[in-house]
Amino acid sequence: MTVHTRVSGTQSPAGQVRPQVTELRLSAFAGHRATAVPLGPMTLITGPSGSGKSSALGAYEALARLCAGAELPDVFADPLACVPERARADLQRRRGFRIGCTVDGPAGAVRLDLAVQAEPELRVVGERLTRDGLVLLETALRDPGRRVVQAAWHTAGTAPVTRAPMPDDRLGTALVPLRVAGKTDGQRLVLAAAEQVVVALRSAFACDPRPGRMRAPVPAGPAGAGRLLGGCDNLAEVLWRTRSECAVRHGMLVAAVRSGCAGPVADVLAEEGADGAVQAFVDRGDGVRTPLGRLGDGELRFLALSLVLLTGPGVLAVDPAAEVPQAYQTLTVLADGLDRHLDVRQVRVLGELAARTCARGHIRLVGAVGDAAWATGTAGATVVDLDRDGTT
Incomplete structure (x- = not known):
């Protein structure tokens, strides 16, 4: 694996470092063994088909969903697909996988390993939360007959650790x-580290626009309620909402579309028809409106x-930490096939837009691309090539 550029984290408007995932570890996951992916504000994962680009994004999304409180069966619908192909079962016929990450922030560099x-059944068998080598939280499966793991967290009070059972289908962090009560300095450190990891991970939006589902009109929801789905199926409804909510951002969108789509572009708009369905158009400025259904796959993506x-969490279907001000959070966009169906001009324009957006600090991008040559000299970009050194 080759990393072309590494960029450090960003700060909030108040000067406080926003919690950010700076490394994704795929210790034993799908086609990956001992793979560490450094993450900057704008990270592009490249490599040929089968090198593990999509599975890397899938591992990040899985950690994000677990941090939001999801249970293992909901996160890993096909857990056997996550097990390395050559992984051998032990004497109890058990096989599994291991993933993790590092999150930098006010609590320092915190590592989460899971x-x-x-098989034979899906469950957590071990979790470790550490900072500077100090184990803050550790869980382990002690009794396979019970649906719990034994947890121990740093206390540094009258007892060095506190022990208690936790469910084996949830992330302990x-x-x-x-x-954790937070009565001792040790417990408060555990709380701060866990919050940092949860805040950094859970605000993730996995996105892979599907043009075939974006062309038809969509039912209109309650005013202001439409949030963009990961496949962008409801793009028309969301455009109907965002055009009226923020004229500045909508103007930036129109400018981007003007640079990346064929023909003149005066506006991008959506209207509700008599049947209650919302249809989106590209306004050509001369009385002609092109329905999204007539755009090519590359233009739609x-x-x-x-x-x-x-946009941001208020528009995208994400689950940010409600108790933490947005100024201290970062939305991470996980874009599979970021350059799929795009021509050279579209890739360049989208890359420039991504670089400007990520430089502001409130959005980070992790995108899987077929060819990242265009981004090698892009300021703020981290390019990770999975087709080097046999690391996949």
Whole structure:
């Protein structure tokens, strides 16, 4: 694996470092063994088909969903697909996978490592939260007959650690606020580290626009309620909303579409028809409106990805930490096939838009691309090539 550029984290408007995931570890996951992916404000993962680009994004999304409180079966619908192909079962016929990450922020560099058993039944078998080598939280499967793991967290009070059972289908780090009292300095450190990891991970939006589902009119929801889905199926409804909510951002979207789509572009708009369905158009400025249904796949993906980069948690279907001010959070866009169906001009324009957006600090991008040559000299870009050194 080759990393072309590495960029450090960003700060909030108040000067406080925003919690950010700076490394994704795929210790044993799908086609990956001992793979560490450094993450900057704008990270592009490249490599040929089968090198593990999509599975890397899938691992990040899985950690994000677990941090939001999801249970293992909901996150890993096909857990055996996550087990490395050559992984051998132990004497109890158990096989599994391991993923993790590092999150930098006010609490320092915090590592989260997770081991999951995929067969004979899906369950957490081990989790570790550490900072500077100090174990803050550790769980382990002690009794396979019980649906719990034994947890121990740093206390540094009258007892060095506190022990208690936790469910084996949830991420312990996400449960820490419900279990740790915060009465000692050690417990407060555990709480701060866990919150940093949860805040950094859970605000993730996995996005892979599907042009075939974006062309038809969509039912109109309650005013202001439409949030963009990961496949951008409801793009028309969201455009109907965003055009009236923020004229500045909408103007930036129109400018991007003008640079990335064929023909003149005066506006991008959506209207509700008599049947209650919302249809979107590109206004050509001379009385001609082109329905989205007539745009090519590349134009539709370009439009949808531009909208994603120019919006935020209030528009995208994400689950941010409600108790933390947005000024201290960062939305991470996970874009599979970022350059799929795009021509050279569209890739360049979208890349420039992504670089400007990520430089502001409130949005980060992790995108899988077929060819990242265009981004090698882009300021702020981290390019990770999975087709080097046999690391996949």
